[in-house]
Amino acid sequence: MPQEISLSDVKNLVGTEVGTSDWITVTQETIDKFAGATDDHQFIHTDPVRAAAETPFGGTIAHGFLSLSLLSAMNYNCLPRIREQTMGINYGFDKVRFMTPVKSGARVRGHFTMAEARFRGAGMLMVTYEVTVDIEDERKPALTATWLTIIQFDPKDRPEDA
Numbered sequence: 369m370p371q372e373i374s375l376s377d378v379k380n381l382v383g384t385e386v387g388t389s390d391w392i393t394v395t396q397e398t399i400d401k402f403a404g405a406t407d408d409h410q411f412i413h414t415d416p417v418r419a420a421a422e423t424p425f426g427g428t429i430a431h432g433f434l435s436l437s438l439l440s441a442m443n444y445n446c447l448p449r450i451r452e453q454t455m456g457i458n459y460g461f462d463k464v465r466f467m468t469p470v471k472s473g474a475r476v477r478g479h480f481t482m483a484e485a486r487f488r489g490a491g492m493l494m495v496t497y498e499v500t501v502d503i504e505d506e507r508k509p510a511l512t513a514t515w516l517t518i519i520q521f522d523p524k525d526r527p528e529d530a
Contacts, residue, residue, distance in 0.1 A: 372450075373451065375527050379530075381448075383483070384481065386446075386480050386482050387480045388479050388480075389477045393474070393475050394473070394474055398430075399472055406431065412425070413430070425471060428471070429471055430472070435501060442501075443517075446478070450493075454520050456517060456520070458517060460516055461516065463512075465512050467511055468509060470510045475504040476501050479502065481498045483496045495517050499514075
């Protein structure tokens with residue numbers, strides 16, 4: 369279970385790995401549901417027989433955007449909770465690279481390093497994470513990303529030294 373920290377503790381975490389998530393199994397059912405939600409039914413994701421016969425992957429692979437979308441679950445699983453936070457917002461990505469396909473049935477997990485944390489306005493903290501998503505028993509990661517998030521809080525809770 370992730371620990372709880374205060375806004376004033378965040379600056380001490382910059383430059384450190386702040387969490388590694390539990391493993392998540394990427395099932396064919398998950399891939400199929402993602403295909404339905406995004407209307408991306410390319411056979412490399414949804415047709416195990418054809419993908420085994422016609423691709424170098426030996427079967428179906430997850431959509432890159434599915435692997436990326438799992439960062440939210442990984443985040444909730446391992447990053448410290450900020451006591452004063454009222455809401456978290458996904459601000460976007462500065463860089464995403466899909467390194468290795470995630471095969472159906474594979475397990476993935478995220479490593480989060482806090483690269484930057486800076487206050488914006490009276491009640492917002494922008495946190496930038498360098499993220500790597502590993503695939504169990506694979507040498508190269510599924511993806512690497514620079515992820516920007518915003519932590520919203522009541523301005524009265526802003527640390528005095530911020």
